[in-house]
Amino acid sequence: MAMVDASTVLRTEEPRRGRTWLRHVELAVPVTLLVLVLGGCFLWPVIGAVPAPVGGNVLDSNLPMFSPGHLLGTDPNGNDVWSRILYGGRNSLIVGVSVNLLGLLVGGTLGAVSAFLGGLTDTIIMRVLDVLIAFPSLVLVLAVAQSLGPSQLNTIFALAFFSVPAFARIARAATLSLRERPFMAAAALCGTKTRRMLFRHIAPNIAPQLITFSMLGMGVTIVIEGALSFLGLGIPAPAPSWGNMISEGQQSLSATPMLVVWPCVALFLTVLAFNLLGETLRSRWSDR
């Protein structure tokens, strides 16, 4: 029941598409894609019968597509490719979600608190984060992963470590501009305590930006995880991840290209879905 007047209309820069079905489509497509990906990776192996992703018989190696019991064939170790895609997706997605969740919670809180308290606290925190951002991240991620050793948990920590500063920067900028708004001054006059200010005033208002950023970051994280695994530093073999599947597959690229293509397709679709969703959310939330 928003009051629509002509001045609101004039302020719109791009002509808004009047047709509502388009707005539904731009939300439905990424959501559907994500549901398919997530459902496939997490639910299908539980519901449907999927062969184990590891411990395959060498005798079954390199079976072609549409072989009985192996929809996409097998890899050189005899493991079912389809199953490895699904289980590998699980691992990749867990990494992606955990990293961004950690980044959002830790980085977001750090940035918001830093901006809200201001003064010396703000300066110290931001300088530390500045140092982190200044380092070339991929090199350092590699170094950290190398020293910690390859495992899923270590991968998550290494990547989260470097996503925190980015989230903190965004949260800080958003909080700084929010702090100047009259409703914050009004809240202070209402006797609202600092904790309530942060949780009920600041957090709901910076959440959209942080969530959008994490959506877009999801894609990046999964790709970097893939790169790590590609370099042998991410999720250790024989556990599958899209990254290490690409890594192993590239050794026999000319002979069995599909071993690389399938995980790439899966990666592509997932990153695309997250990016589209992030973009749609961003444009929806910035309308208000």
Next chain:
Amino acid sequence: MSVDEVTEPALTGHDGGVGSVPLLEVTDLRVRFSTRGRRVQAVNGLSYRLEAGRMLAIIGESGSGKSVSSRALMGLLPGTARISGSARFQGQELLGLSEREMRRHRGADIAMVFQDPSRSLNPTMRIGTQITEAVRAHAGLTRKAAYDRAVELLHLVRLPAAERRFHEYPHQLSGGMRQRVMIAIALAANPKLLIADEATTALDVTTQAQIMELLLELQQRLDTAIIMISHDLGLAASYAHDVIVMYAGRAVEYASAKRLFGHVRMPYTQALLGAIPRLDRPPHADLPVTPGQPPDLTDLPPGCPFAPRCFRAGQECREQEPPFTEHEAGHWWSCWHPCEDTVGAVQAVDTVEAGTGGRHRRTGVAPHGATEGPRA
């Protein structure tokens, strides 16, 4: 200097001789937007005439359609706008022109000054460059000639230290000075019509007075017609020849300023006059209040749009929209139950005793006890 030097209102067409074509003639202008699946009828039938050298004030609150109607004339509305009706500038139809054709009119024939000078000026360009750019857009002048013209314009708008200011950036100027620069840019190609869209709203009252005096002076020197869009009836009374009052996209009253403020007919205009803060009111007086909210432009009720809030509304007001016609000579309105002539808008308000020389005297005026409307 009094406003009514030309006593005959332009509306009767007596100015300029028989058979003269008015500078601008707008007939039944309608603008519709489609936004998020809803239709906004921003302008719903606007008609007026403007002669050369006169000032027309279009007064309305937000959502009245006053800005949209002028932007329609200039071709500045987004592509999703559906415009109908007619707007003839010196006999030539403006609506429906291509962008290229419109660009020829803009600046050379019609120019616009906007509300917020800090947003209309490019902050990264020196103001001199912005003026010469406007000058050269319409006449192929050499750099030296353009510079001379630009300085001439800055002098015209009475910008102090014009030669020095030529090389400065907008942020180095005050709000009033920036607005003068905007006016200089608008006048670069000698337009015959200047549209001032809330041009003084963002300025302080002292600066506003200076800018309005400047506009009047320019009007007299250059014989430019001015359309002044504002929400401030006081500005219209003080400076305009003719006044249109708009509500919910429609013109509801149209007359010369003298006529309108002396004989208000439309209850909405009367409500506006009653609600404006006045110096002669005793402190803590209750204001005559109009209840309700401005209408939702996507969902206009049938009949007169002001009916839900009008204290004179009758049954027919809610069913049928009153026509906008010239009920009295030189005075158009759109109302089934207009106010009687005895209810004058300005009853000894702010009438400074002419010629007393007292610059600030408001004494001696008996505070009028009559209120212009019921209390809500």
Next chain:
Amino acid sequence: MTASVTQPAGETLLSARNLVQEFTARGRGGVKGGVVHAVSDVSFDIRTGETLGVVGETGSGKSTLARSVLQSPRPKSGEVHFQGTDLMRLKRGRLTEARRQLQMVFQDPFASLNPRWRVTEIVEEPLVGYRVPNRAGRVRELLDLVGLNPDTFGRRRPHELSGGQCQRVAIARAIALDPALIVCDEAVSSLDVLIQAQVLNLFERLRRDLGLSYLFISHDLALVKQVSDRVAVMHLGQLCEIGPAESLYRAPLHPYTVALLASIPQLDPGATRRPITIHGEPPSPISPPSGCRFRTRCPRAQERCASEAPVMAELAQGHSVACHFPEHAPVPAAAAGVRGQA
């Protein structure tokens, strides 16, 4: 019909003395940063039941003054005695307690409400902050007081309300704790004229019913005169003139007040327009003119105005002005001459 309220009897509710507030101006695109003298040595009183209007143009410091009174942020120096306590000396917890009956309504109705909260949550916030029991009932009562139906509007968010409705919600929040003084910082300036009248009437009704005092800040002189008992005029951080509304408007003493009044557009097309007495551009708040800050635009300025800053002096009953050559006082032909006094 209300008879105009003459001098309301009442003790001093708020007393501000020698308030000074300064900001460092951030350098922007080539302009060097400096110190903005936003409020310079301003003193005034507000009595119980009285409305003090503060009028001034952009850069006059009136909004900064409002914030300074509320200590958000705390002014650089001065005293603010509210209900007997000097707010300038109190730290956080004690300040919150002492400030309970001091509230504010802001200019932008939408921006003064949290866009993600609902109306009931917004109005409830001061009750939560000060731990008042029976919040739900009180919220309904408050919404009724400001003319909003709690059932219709309670669950709405700010973007579902109009400007006038948002401002009513802000007012409901401001009166939740039974304040004694409400600071209205351009509270009706962004509203349409008809809605403005509605909200002003609401302010009046609350003033009568709840015995409120107001510090009413606006750039609109006629508006301020309509709502105030006394009016203060500010220019570039300095207080020029302060006095009863009627006498200030009828017989202004400071040339700036005269110029402001002359600039108001009149509602009578037949009337002769008053000549503009003010010339030139407003000076910069970063490097204001020495002595009297209005002297660069003042038609009565003399040499003395540059060398000596004028002091507030009471020239008529309750009517003070800070000017060496106020209106109705002869301007000496020779410079630095006798100070013209009534």
